[in-house]
Amino acid sequence: VDLLGKMKLAYEYLPRFLQQGVVRWARMEIELANGSRAFAAATSSSAVRGGSYNIILCDEFGFVPDHIAHEFYASTFPTITSGKTTKIIMVSTPNGMNLFHQFWVDATNGRNDFKPISVHWSEVPGRDEAWKQEVIRNCGGPEKFAQEYDLSFLSTSFTLIRPHILQSLVHLEPTIVSIDGYREY
Numbered sequence: 087v088d089l090l091g092k093m094k095l096a097y098e099y100l101p102r103f104l105q106q107g108v109v110r111w112a113r114m115e116i117e118l119a120n121g122s123r124a125f126a127a128a129t130s131s132s133a134v135r136g137g138s139y140n141i142i143l144c145d146e147f148g149f150v151p152d153h154i155a156h157e158f159y160a161s162t163f164p165t166i167t168s169g170k171t172t173k174i175i176m177v178s179t180p181n182g183m184n185l186f187h188q189f190w191v192d193a194t195n196g197r198n199d200f201k202p203i204s205v206h207w208s209e210v211p212g213r214d215e216a217w218k219q220e221v222i223r224n225c226g227g228p229e230k231f232a233q234e235y236d237l238s239f240l241s242t243s244f245t246l247i248r249p250h251i252l253q254s255l256v257h258l259e260p261t262i263v264s265i266d267g268y269r270e271y
């Protein structure tokens with residue numbers, strides 16, 4: 087709903103000559119006279135099933151429980167592939183090793199067609215090491231900072247082994263795969 091609210095605000099600030107007529111202006115939906123429509127829906131296996139869309143935006147997809155995320159994507163993929171220009175955009179703060187993480191890793195390694203884009207805290211004007219130390223003191227420590235600002239998926243996995251050690255052990259593909267399914271990394 088927050089993204090829809092921002093869309094509504096952006097529309098209201100458009101010059102009058104750029105604004106389309108409004109057909110519906112509800113809490114969870116906007117419909118314009120030119121046939122454009124935007125709506126917000128909870129992530130579920132039936133949220134967009136059977137529809138026809140240009141863009142599906144999944145906000146904070148890393149925080150959708152994994153079983154729901156898998157069901158949602160499985161039911162959404164036919165909708166995405168039915169249109170020649172339909173796009174799905176997943177935006178999220180890292181939140182452990184989940185479906186969003188899998189899409190991210192596969193995208194960064196060229197194993198899917200997603201285009202990974204990240205914004206690191208150090209790329210934001212006005213943020214420096216002093217800012218980082220202040221935020222670490224006030225946000226719950228280095229692990230929380232790593233998740234929220236440092237683009238770290240492992241900082242939220244609550245593992246016995248420190249996240250930076252696990253990250254150095256990440257493998258991409260098995261080196262040997264036998265006929266009976268044995269995999270050697």
